[in-house]
Amino acid sequence: MTNNGGRPDPDQLLARVQEEEAKAARGKLKIFFGASAGVGKTYAMLLAARQQKELGTDVVIGVVETHGRKETEALLAGLERLPLRDIAHRDRMLKEFDLDGALARRPALILMDELAHSNVAGSRHPKRWQDVHELLIAGIDVYSTVNVQHLETLNDVVSGIAGIRVWETVPDRVFDDADEVVLVDLPPDELLQRLKEGKVYLPQQAERAIRNFFRKGNLIALRELALRRTADRVDDEMLAYRRETSVGKVWQTRDALLVCIGPGTGGERLVRTGARLAGRLEAPWHVIHVDTHTSGPEPEVQRQRIVRALELAASLGGETATLSADDLVGSIVDYAREQNLSRVMVGRDHPRRWQPWYRSIADRIGQAAPDLDVVQAARHEDTRQAVPSPTAPSTPGEWLAYLKAGAICAAVTALAAPLADAIELTNIAMLFLLAVLIVAMRLGRGPAVVSSFLAVASFDFFFVPPRFSFAVSDAQYLMTFAVMLIVALITGQLTARYKQHAEVATQREARARGLYEMARDLSAALLPVQIAEACDRFLSVEFGAQAALLLTDAKDHLQVEAVNARPGTAGTPSVDEGVARWAFDHGEAAGLSTDTLPGSPLLYLPLKAPMRTRGVLAIAPRDPLRVQGPETRRQLETFASLVAIAVERMHYVEVAQATLLQMESESLRNSLLAAISHDLRTPLSVLVGLAESIRLTQPAPTDAQARIAETLKEEALRMSTKVNKLLDMARLQAGKVELNRQWQPLEEVVGGALMATDVPLAGHAVHTALPDNLPLLEIDAVLIERVLCNLLENAAKHTPAGTRVDIGAALRESEVEVWVDDNGPGLPRGREESIFQKFERGTRESATPGVGLGLAICRAIVEAHGGRIHAENRADGGARFIFALPRGVPPTVGEEGAVRDEDKQA
Secondary structure, three states: OOOOOOOOOOHHHHHHHHHHHHHHHOEEEEEEOOOOOOOOHHHHHHHHHHHHHHHHOOOOEOOOOOOHHHHHHOOOOOOOEOEEEEEEEEEEEEEEHHHHHHHHHOEEEEOOOOOOOOOOOOOOOOEEEHHHHHHHOOOOOEEEEEHHEEEEEHHHHHHHOOOOOOOOEOHHHHOOOOOEEEEOOOHHHHHHHHHHOOOOOOHHHHHHHHOOOOOOHHHHHHHHHHHHHHHHHHHHHHHHHHHHOOOOOOOOOOOOOOEEEEOOOHHHHHHHHHHHHHHHHHOEEEEEEEHHHHHHHOOOOHHHHHHHHHHHHHHHEEEEEEEEOHHHHHHHHHHHHHHHOOEEEEEEEOOOOOOOOOHHHHHHHHHHOOOOEHHHHHHHHOOOOOOOOOOOOOOOOHHHHHHHHHHHHHHHHHHHHHHHOOHHHHHHHHHHHHHHHHHHHHHHHHHHHHHHHHHHHHHHHHOOOOOOOOOOOOOHHHHHHHHHHHHHHHHHHHHHHHHHHHHHHHHHHHHHHHHHHHHHHHOOOOOOOHHHHHHHHHHHHOEEEEEEEEOOOOOEEEEOOOOOOOOOOOOOOOOOOOHHHHHHHHOEEOOOOOEEEEEEOOOOEEEOOOOOOEEEEEEOOHHHHHOHHHHHHHHHHHHHHHHHHHHHHHHHHHHHHHHHHHHHHHHHHHHHHHHHHHHHHHHHHHHHHHHHHHHOOOOOHHHHHHHHHHHHHHHHHHHHHHHHHHHHHHHHHOOOOOOOOOEEOOOHHHHHHHHHHHHHHHHHHHHEEEEOOOEOOOOOOOHHHHHHHHHHHHHHHHHOOEEEEEEEEEOOOOEEEEEEEEOOOOOOOOOOOOHHOOOOOOOOOOOOOOOOOHHHHHHHHHHHHEEEEEEEEEEOEEEEEEEEEEOOOOEEEEEOEEOOHHHHHH
């Protein structure tokens, strides 16, 4: 961008230097971008990382998901991997990226696969791209991967193509702000072949994926989206380079169209013509209006024509802008070169036979920019709208301005008349020029022109001899009159022009100040009511409008009742529930001056935050014209975005507080369980000892006393079992249990569990089905036996006596599944998952004794082994509990019986 002298703008140079300094302190983000899973993004990222490693760069792995692909796993060799952090989530310990560890390690380059990944609740940031942002701020370079369906703006498009909604998304600004994007492309046929060969998913998963998401048509469409999105980014990079280097000529890298509209009635027709041409060329297109202020402010009728034309262009997919400049042709050329638009469309000028010297706008653009193609469209006046002519009679306010101009000239004449004999005529001429200057500053262009002629006429009639006559005694005064008139006209025009520029700058400064104050108020808001009050203040001052803020509830459902007041009360606009829900569900503006239900008196803007839509802002303007036009709409959308960010920030503050409270409560509960359990063990042991002593006393106790002693012992032992479970859960939650992993046969563990539960299972028939090909498992046999005991005791408690309990196991591809079946009443529908939580039981009110910890302990132990556990109802009645353990690779035995542990040898 250059100034009028062709030199770079110093303000932009300073801003560019500051931006480059800020970038130099940040890390560089490189994204490997693909159309879908399986194209080789992670593989390409690891190859690039290994190249950097060979060049001496400190490269570490933060998170890399190989999904079992051998070729990808082979590239991990030799690269340092940062340890993951354990995070407790729903009574489970999950592995997640350790951001603090990465910042402390501070490598030069870190690999962060799957940029759209959602972090486990309790992490510092809810999204991985936010972790990456913090790494970049710390000056660490990052390599990452993302698929096209994970981009926020393309999420709906992809769901419409593939029929599958992807919930993990990345804001487009993260993609656009990346320092480098590498497109990893693979033709659909090759990707399908990789799927069939099992190089993307396991065979069963691959067949299901080919039938659903990975259909060839879907892959072709996703590939086109990825290529187009990459092309758009490359185009943005080219435009940025042109601005940085102040390139003057247009590079015709692709067809692009600029449509220029004026205040005439043919603007909408010109926009439609441009839209058709851009559609045939499949080219981006822009529509601009240049306000030159040549004849004062535009009449309201002309302004409405321009607004309608720009709104039509925006609805047809064009980029719109309103420019303020003195030079019409120069501003058009500068905009075309700045945006690299190679083709300019203007309306054909009407011939002016009485002005043979007049040159059309197309000719002037062609002369100023020979590198631009200029298209002239036929100018047809739009007769569908009965609008007043631009030459309509002036308003009383305009006539009053002209009368004031005449009065100022008369006042100057009356003031100078007594001084006619005392001062020179040149000084009197200066007084009239001063009057013209004052008129231009106060009243505008038109009155300044009139005052220029009045000043020259008054000077000639009242002061130039012969006085009181328009006759001139000396011919030199004719030159004086001409120079005086020219100077007055030029001075008046320049003064009026810069006055209008100052007014425009003042308006823009007021809007920027309003946005700043509103953003400041929103940043300090902690309650929805405070956000609503900030909305009311800003909209009332800037647009003369009232606002109603509709937010979502805990389940992301839109609440119809406004935050700031109840609907229907004074000062709050009445909200149409149907329009508000449409705007929320579709994420688009609705109501006043939109394409959806434009008859509504309110404008509904969705509050789209980075993570999700947080509500709807309903705006009720007193004057609907004040919220119309693309420029005003963009300002309102910017305002709505700031409100959405404030609401989302408030939401995450509440989430953080709730999480902290939950963590503190969990810690307190575990401490309480451990303390109570330790305190109960000693008296329970004493009760068991006393019961044994009663049985052994002499003389022998009576039968009644013996029964009481036996009952006391059984209940004490039962209570001791519950206390042990409390202790086990407390230890597991505190992470104090270390697994004693050894390679064990599953059959021995099952046998030990059956022996330990022979008393509870005495009234049940137990059947085992363990195949002969079960491998050894690397497990803590004592803890896995505890899992089986808890499951067997649970089956004995909740099934009638005489029913059958089955224990089975099966070998899967990468794990071994073990299940326990019963023939009882089954599990309550919908509670198959909740019963694994602490202090949860199968039924809310049950006569079966227990504290609801057995299944929670089972889940904690199984997940500590890297396995999973779940429950389901059997088709023929009863419940089934299934847990799966990783299969692993057991050690081999040599010819002499020595065990060769390959890992230890390595």
